[in-house]
Amino acid sequence: MSKFKKKKGGEMPAVNTASLPDIVFMLLFFFMVATVMRQNTLMIDNNLPFADQVEKLDKKDLVMYIYAGKPSSNYKSTYGTEARIQLNDKFAEVSEIPAFIAAERASKREELIPFLTTALKVDGDANMGLVTDIKQELRKVNALKINYTTKKGDAIQGLNK
Amino acid sequence: MAKRSAPEVNAGSMADIAFLLLIFFLVTTTIETDSGLNRKLPPIDDSTEIPPIIREKNIFQLNVNKNNDLFLKTGGEEKIIKIKDLRAAAVAFLDNGGGAGTDACKRCQGKKNPRSSDNFDKAIISLQNDRATKYDTYIVVQNEIIAAYNELRNREFEKSYPNLGINFVEADKRYSDPRTSSAEKANLKDKLEVIKILIPQKFSEAEPKKSN
Numbered sequence: 489m490s491k492f493k494k495k496k497g498g499e500m501p502a503v504n505t506a507s508l509p510d511i512v513f514m515l516l517f518f519f520m521v522a523t524v525m526r527q528n529t530l531m532i533d534n535n536l537p538f539a540d541q542v543e544k545l546d547k548k549d550l551v552m553y554i555y556a557g558k559p560s561s562n563y564k565s566t567y568g569t570e571a572r573i574q575l576n577d578k579f580a581e582v583s584e585i586p587a588f589i590a591a592e593r594a595s596k597r598e599e600l601i602p603f604l605t606t607a608l609k610v611d612g613d614a615n616m617g618l619v620t621d622i623k624q625e626l627r628k629v630n631a632l633k634i635n636y637t638t639k640k641g642d643a644i645q646g647l648n649k
Numbered sequence: 650m651a652k653r654s655a656p657e658v659n660a661g662s663m664a665d666i667a668f669l670l671l672i673f674f675l676v677t678t679t680i681e682t683d684s685g686l687n688r689k690l691p692p693i694d695d696s697t698e699i700p701p702i703i704r705e706k707n708i709f710q711l712n713v714n715k716n717n718d719l720f721l722k723t724g725g726e727e728k729i730i731k732i733k734d735l736r737a738a739a740v741a742f743l744d745n746g747g748g749a750g751t752d753a754c755k756r757c758q759g760k761k762n763p764r765s766s767d768n769f770d771k772a773i774i775s776l777q778n779d780r781a782t783k784y785d786t787y788i789v790v791q792n793e794i795i796a797a798y799n800e801l802r803n804r805e806f807e808k809s810y811p812n813l814g815i816n817f818v819e820a821d822k823r824y825s826d827p828r829t830s831s832a833e834k835a836n837l838k839d840k841l842e843v844i845k846i847l848i849p850q851k852f853s854e855a856e857p858k859k860s861n
Binding site for chain 1: 661663664667668670671674675678683684685686687688689690691692693713732733778779780781782783784785786787788789791792793795796799818821822825826827856
């Protein structure tokens with residue numbers, strides 16, 4: 489009786505892959521939790537300009553987004569080609585901004601309201617007239633902290649593209 | 650009777666399914682851009698107080714017209730300026746230090762041109778744009794002005810606190826990073842405040858003109 493019995497055959501044992509699904513599921517959950525789904529479906533072209541003196545926007549829950557740009561090709565026939573504002577999931581007029589800000593403020597805790605920032609995601613091709621109108625409305629409702637959302641890159645080169 | 654064991658479910662394809670889901674999520678999620686230029690809008694001022702008179706030499710007046718051309722009016726001269734020259738021109742204006750007596754600027758390293766700004770505190774950059782100006786041009790101008798301020802603030806920060814080994818922008822980033830310890834934050838906050846008071850961002854935006 490030998491303690492070291494010779495194995496039958498010389499074939500390699502198969503690698504146990506039973507834990508592979510666990511690993512993949514772990515990765516899957518990580519990505520599902522870590523990635524932020526886009527809150528709004530964009531109905532406009534939103535090609536942000538470039539800038540290099542950018543600061544990061546922390547605390548995503550304290551940001552209100554205002555989009556502006558030309559309606560994208562699906563909506564051109566209905567809404568024309570002039571740059572427009574999009575709030576949440578629909579096109580809006582400049583005059584609807586105060587109501588939007590009020591609704592956003594009402595959904596936040598009171599002590600956080602002074603820290604709310606308005607992120608302006610405006611298409612590079614839009615006219616300043618529209619942006620100025622937005623800024624005037626924001627001033628009227630005292631939402632003074634704004635952020636011009638941009639892509640990170642060389643500003644002057646980005647302009648010439 | 651022999652005990653019959655339940656047949657094991659073949660889980661070999663589970664990994665494939667999970668991979669499929671994983672790839673779906675990787676492809677569909679977009680990481681949103683969440684960085685940009687932070688600015689503060691001026692509150693609406695209803696008071697009828699007469700604004701203080703600002704001497705013309707302390708104003709760096711920029712005007713962007715509807716064709717996205719940039720006009721600069723400062724120190725009594727008016728000229729068209731290219732965007733790529735704007736940063737250097739703004740730094741030269743802010744750093745001029747032409748003041749004398751109580752307005753003298755100790756830390757300015759500029760040319761001390763008496764027709765340009767007195768000191769950091771007095772120098773004002775004003776920007777006016779047309780309603781038809783393109784937004785991307787406006788952003789570039791804003792970016793260059795912020796860059797000019799940051800350049801000077803970096804210089805003064807490094808001069809004031811050489812042993813930190815970082816500049817103003819990095820310190821500001823460190824300060825707003827939620828992972829930084831509160832002790833370091835308190836330490837940085839005072840230093841950032843000192844520089845912000847030394848070189849305040851006096852930047853005013855006039856309401857745009859209507860293009861006819």
